[in-house]
Amino acid sequence: MTQLDEDFLYQVLAVVEEIPQGKVATYGQIAKLMGREKNARLVGRALRISSLYEGDSPCHRVVNSSGRLVPGWDEQKILLVGEGVSFKRNGYVDLKKCQWE
DNA sequence: AGGATGACTTGTG
DNA sequence: GCACAAGCCATCC
Numbered sequence: 001m002t003q004l005d006e007d008f009l010y011q012v013l014a015v016v017e018e019i020p021q022g023k024v025a026t027y028g029q030i031a032k033l034m035g036r037e038k039n040a041r042l043v044g045r046a047l048r049i050s051s052l053y054e055g056d057s058p059c060h061r062v063v064n065s066s067g068r069l070v071p072g073w074d075e076q077k078i079l080l081v082g083e084g085v086s087f088k089r090n091g092y093v094d095l096k097k098c099q100w101e
Numbered sequence: 102a103g104g105a106t107g108a109c110t111t112g113t114g
Numbered sequence: 115g116c117a118c119a120a121g122c123c124a125t126c127c
Contacts, residue, residue, distance in 0.1 A: 003125080004124085004125085005124095026109085026110090027108075027109055027110085028109065028110060031109085036123095038109095038110095038121095038122055038123060039109090039122080039123060039124075040109040040110065040122090040123095041107065041108085041109050041110095041122080041123065041124075042109095042123075042124060042125095043108085043109080044107075044108035044109065045107075045108075045124075045125080046108095047108060048107095048108055051108090059108085062108080063108090064108075064109060064110080065109070065110055065111080066110090066115095068108090069108090070108045071108070072108090073108080090115075092115095
């Protein structure tokens with residue numbers, strides 16, 4: 001697919017599925033695990049696309065390096081809280097406790 | 102080919 | 115912690 005490499009997308013989803021409940025991972029972290037440290041943006045792109053296509057992946061467990069949630073997706077916080085992820089008052093994920101690995 | 106864009110990251114102030 | 119800038123990289127027009 002020209003829109004996004006199938007391999008890459010598949011790997012991203014595979015990693016995301018591995019994230020245990022109550023934990024979160026950053027885009028850069030995932031990108032690094034796949035040998036694409038510089039392509040953190042692609043991870044986000046992959047998740048956005050996949051959610052539009054199927055929406056069957058736990059992409060809510062992926063946040064940016066600051067613990068920031070996806071812009072324009074308030075439901076994500078609810079989902080994470082439901083899994084036991086710690087949140088700060090400002091609405092950020094408590095990476096200190098919940099960052100995966 | 103070239104510039105704009107973005108679910109990113111890191112560094113400064 | 116917030117705002118801004120620079121760096122990176124694939125995609126879109």
